[in-house]
Amino acid sequence: MQDVLNAATLGSIYLLFALGMALVWGTIGILNFAHGSTFMFAAFVGHLVTTRAELPLLGVVAVAVLVGAVMSALTQLLAFQPILKRAKNQHAAELRILIGGIGVAAIPLAIAQRETRSAPFGLRTSYTPEVHEFLGLRMTTTAVIIVICGLAIGVGLTLWLRRSRHGLALRAIGVDAETSAGMGVNRPALAFGTMAVAGGLAGLAGALLTLHLGAIAPETGDQLIIKAFAIIVLGGLGSMAGTVIGAYVLAGAETFILMMNWGTWVDAVSFGMIFLILLARPQGLLGRKEVRRT
Numbered sequence: 001m002q003d004v005l006n007a008a009t010l011g012s013i014y015l016l017f018a019l020g021m022a023l024v025w026g027t028i029g030i031l032n033f034a035h036g037s038t039f040m041f042a043a044f045v046g047h048l049v050t051t052r053a054e055l056p057l058l059g060v061v062a063v064a065v066l067v068g069a070v071m072s073a074l075t076q077l078l079a080f081q082p083i084l085k086r087a088k089n090q091h092a093a094e095l096r097i098l099i100g101g102i103g104v105a106a107i108p109l110a111i112a113q114r115e116t117r118s119a120p121f122g123l124r125t126s127y128t129p130e131v132h133e134f135l136g137l138r139m140t141t142t143a144v145i146i147v148i149c150g151l152a153i154g155v156g157l158t159l160w161l162r163r164s165r166h167g168l169a170l171r172a173i174g175v176d177a178e179t180s181a182g183m184g185v186n187r188p189a190l191a192f193g194t195m196a197v198a199g200g201l202a203g204l205a206g207a208l209l210t211l212h213l214g215a216i217a218p219e220t221g222d223q224l225i226i227k228a229f230a231i232i233v234l235g236g237l238g239s240m241a242g243t244v245i246g247a248y249v250l251a252g253a254e255t256f257i258l259m260m261n262w263g264t265w266v267d268a269v270s271f272g273m274i275f276l277i278l279l280a281r282p283q284g285l286l287g288r289k290e291v292r293r294t
Contacts, residue, residue: 008251014247016150029173034104037221040206069200083097109221155244226271
């Protein structure tokens, strides 16, 4: 059971990171490779702030969420939106956006590596995690917060996309952008807001993972990008419920690999799952058979 709890914690971390990437890719059709850099840099700014002033848990999280949201919104405004305006359509812009995202990601990564000399960094806060034991199972307060946040936000986003007006508008863009635009959906405004939300989720994941591990490295975000990609492919592009399931399936598989003392194969699990799903069920567990995007 302890391994199940560990897998739940790991899956919730993956979920918080992947939700923003899945939301942006599955609705407005942008595969944002700067997402990992946003995740890392939000935590890094939190590190810089807390070296000068000790903050409570909510303060640290608020700083990271705000920085992540601003970074992601600026990426959309200054990089992705100009690319989309100059391209004939979304398909023509996809490769340029992907390369642009990689270019954008290199800037905050270089700043963090220069300032830390590529050494791990942490967060100084007045928050002190406690270890809770129940029936021989151990779980820290931070792990409980991560699991609750992951499940609550995952379920909340899924319901919001299915039932709210703006959520339905986003889903309409993901299915048929031309028709949705003809019905009055403001794609640029929704894209800007969606990117901000995704960046905020990346910042939240960065702060919580740093608190959970004690420190992260500037390259941590790049490592999680592959995990998120595997989760989205596994769950199905355009399905937030699939992303939730995919995160916990991947975490469970990796935890099982560690239990079997095959630690060197952990990273291979992500690539293996992508390969198998693309062969057996290209649309993923809960994805649509065909996803049309602008």
